Amino acid sequence: MTKITMPGKKKVLKPGEEAQPPATEVIKQTPSEVAAWVDERVGASGLLRGMLYRKVPRGTNWYHTLGSATLFVFTMQALTGVFLAMYYDPSPASAYESIKYITEDLFLGQFVRGLHRWGSTLMVILVFLHMGRTFIFGAYKYPRELNWLVGVVLLVLTMVMGFTGYLLPFDQRAFWATIVGVNINGTAPLLGPYMSDFLLAGADFGESTLSRFYAIHMLVVPGLIAAMIGAHLYLVVKMGTTAPPWLKAKMKRELIEEKIDAS
Numbered sequence: 001m002t003k004i005t006m007p008g009k010k011k012v013l014k015p016g017e018e019a020q021p022p023a024t025e026v027i028k029q030t031p032s033e034v035a036a037w038v039d040e041r042v043g044a045s046g047l048l049r050g051m052l053y054r055k056v057p058r059g060t061n062w063y064h065t066l067g068s069a070t071l072f073v074f075t076m077q078a079l080t081g082v083f084l085a086m087y088y089d090p091s092p093a094s095a096y097e098s099i100k101y102i103t104e105d106l107f108l109g110q111f112v113r114g115l116h117r118w119g120s121t122l123m124v125i126l127v128f129l130h131m132g133r134t135f136i137f138g139a140y141k142y143p144r145e146l147n148w149l150v151g152v153v154l155l156v157l158t159m160v161m162g163f164t165g166y167l168l169p170f171d172q173r174a175f176w177a178t179i180v181g182v183n184i185n186g187t188a189p190l191l192g193p194y195m196s197d198f199l200l201a202g203a204d205f206g207e208s209t210l211s212r213f214y215a216i217h218m219l220v221v222p223g224l225i226a227a228m229i230g231a232h233l234y235l236v237v238k239m240g241t242t243a244p245p246w247l248k249a250k251m252k253r254e255l256i257e258e259k260i261d262a263s
């Protein structure tokens with residue numbers, strides 16, 4: 001066991017006793033020693049080095065942070081959602097009351113619910129901005145087509161989260177807006193009627209519909225989003241990110257000028 005000495009006080013060593021590092025040194029070294037202990041048993045440092053220490057293309061800018069911003073908001077949604085799920089009751093008789101309790105009586109309930117509600121809007125905005133950035137930068141082209149498709153699935157899943165979450169407060173607005181949404185789904189070609197039957201989960205819009213929306217909203221889709229984000233980030237790490245098009249155009253011009261100079 002490490003013996004700690006007070007800094008500034010000189011300790012007289014007994015014969016055979018070893019000098020101990022000062023307490024501040026021990027505190028400074030502890031995190032790296034713990035990390036080394038874990039790494040020796042898990043062997044994750046190679047993987048982390050490969051993922052985190054990489055060359056970043058010239059011209060990387062703030063637009064490249066939109067994906068990470070979306071990821072941050074998704075994490076916030078997951079965390080605030082866990083707290084809301086602790087008090088929410090997904091039955092038509094008490095869903096509205098439980099939301100009222102969260103908003104009006106629960107300590108920090110209104111704040112957490114507000115974060116979740118505004119977070120959902122922010123996530124939709126960010127996901128579209130991020131998609132726009134990748135489109136304008138041409139990041140959907142070879143060799144990143146697959147990541148674009150994974151992104152499209154993430155976009156659809158994000159919209160499904162918004163749609164299924166909207167019903168959960170079970171007030172008049174949520175109820176009627178969702179009926180309209182389910183009916184619109186029903187008008188889609190071929191799969192439409194199956195989709196609206198699946199969402200209704202019964203002959204009428206009622207108890208089983210609310211349970212189905214709740215299960216989709218808090219279990220199925222978050223799980224799928226987490227898995228798809230894993231695949232999305234794996235492909236980002238593998239392919240790297242795309243430089244802005246204006247930089248590529250400049251590089252092309254420089255190459256042409258070089259060729260002209262050489263001839």
Ligand code: HEM
Binds near residue numbers: 067068134148229243
């Ligand atoms: C939950 C939603 C999403 C999350 C959390 C997410 C996250 C990320 C992150 C962290 C990056 C790397 C940094 C960056 O370029 O911003 C990235 C890159 C990328 N994302 Fe997304 N993304 C999401 C949705 C989408 C959507 C909807 C699309 C398009 C349909 C898309 C297409 C791409 C592409 C093509 C890249 C590579 C960018 C490049 O090569 O520069 N992502 N994403």
